[in-house]
Amino acid sequence: MPIIILVNPQMGENIGAVARVMGNFALSELRIVFPRDGWPNEKAVAMAAGAEAILSDAKIYASTREAIADLEIVFATTIRGRDMVKPVVTAREAVSQFTSKTGILFGPERSGLSNDDTALSSAILSIPTNPAFSSLNLAQAVAICCYEWFQLQEKPAADKERQLAEKQEVLAMITHLETALETREFFKVPEMKERMRRNIENIFTRNQLTSQEVQTLRGIIACLEK
Amino acid sequence: MPIIILVNPQMGENIGAVARVMGNFALSELRIVFPRDGWPNEKAVAMAAGAEAILSDAKIYASTREAIADLEIVFATTIRGRDMVKPVVTAREAVSQFTSKTGILFGPERSGLSNDDTALSSAILSIPTNPAFSSLNLAQAVAICCYEWFQLQEKPAADKERQLAEKQEVLAMITHLETALETREFFKVPEMKERMRRNIENIFTRNQLTSQEVQTLRGIIACLEK
DSSP states (O other): OOEEEEESOOOHHHHHHHHHHHHHTTOOOEEEESOTTOSSOHHHHHHHTTOHHHHHTOEEESSHHHHHTTOSEEEEEOSSOTTSSSOEEEHHHHHTTOOTTEEEEEOOTTTOSOHHHHHTSSEEEEOOOOTTSOOOOHHHHHHHHHHHHHHHHHHHHHHHHTTBOOHHHHHHHHHHHHHHHHHTTOOOSHHHHHHHHHHHHHHHHHSOOBHHHHHHHHHHHHHHTO | OOEEEEESOOOHHHHHHHHHHHHHTTOOOEEEESOTTOSSOHHHHHHHTTOHHHHHTOEEESSHHHHHTTOSEEEEEOSSOTTSSSOEEEHHHHGGGOOTTEEEEEOOTTTOSOHHHHHTSSEEEEOOOOTTSOOOOHHHHHHHHHHHHHHHHHHHHHHHHTTBOOHHHHHHHHHHHHHHHHHTTOOOSHHHHHHHHHHHHHHHHHSOOBHHHHHHHHHHHHHHTO
């Protein structure tokens, strides 16, 4: 579960809205670096709408450095910093990289994260927005990160119903196909062989095939090679 | 581009936050049914943070019925209404069904959409949330719908680079495969034929194949049926 880290947040209302949306998407750990209006903050409590526990459990830090000291991976949400030599990932891409010790840094409302804070991060997390009007409200930016993380947690349940094939079933099917093609001299040009192989593997692994579908494909290969 | 329809919104701040996040994700058409505090609303303008044009262009209606009269598809965002006989889709699933005349209804902050308003919709749009704390702030719910729509718009650019196959290429490849299978009596059991056919079509159409990949698959079929 990612840890949300607000750096120098200005408005209590936004901190409260952040806590609420964290609760909506089953996140619980909030860290706050030097909140402008001190702590605790009544306006934050008023906006939390049921997520007061997240606020009262929030840890307050004097610096970003201290707030991230125990973490493995830190993402910086920013639309600047593109000139920094850091990987840039979308929110959707980032959530699949989260470990149990991952933090996401969000800067103050007016200015966003400073270059110094961004420099402390492992990667830039960028939410794709309208380039002509890209400045998201702080709580909205947090909402989208939390939402993406929660969707990823939801997925396994839906996938289980479809009985997804295990990787080994898919790879055995691909081996079956490649052996049949090899026998028929499909890979005539040696230089092309590896690329063709990758193409084939890509076609069948990109898609999340079910066990039933892998069986169907094996049936097709067996039928055609008769 | 979907139309955001707020039914009886209570707080001006939320209406302003909705306008801002619509702008962030390149949406522009806002409709409001009977706003509690009248219209225009100063608090809405204060929260729009640059999206004032969306507010001033917003159309005001006296009833939900009038607000949706010219639309083809209407989604109702609600966590209730599950007992209604309506399809329920997630935000991520819904956005791929949007036409140019699609509206998304959002109910008032306290109570959500009424059953009467939900009954007017084509389907329920449900945002998966923590079941123990599922009540999203109005502007956050709008944000996630707008975000999902915008992510879908971003996709074609990336896909174009990959030169996606046209549907007719994919269908011709499937016909090629099915003819080869037919010749080899793959569809032995007549009752199973249609289901097998659907399985095959599903495997190759779910995936967005590139032209290159369709060529590879045709090469494979031709090679195996030799």
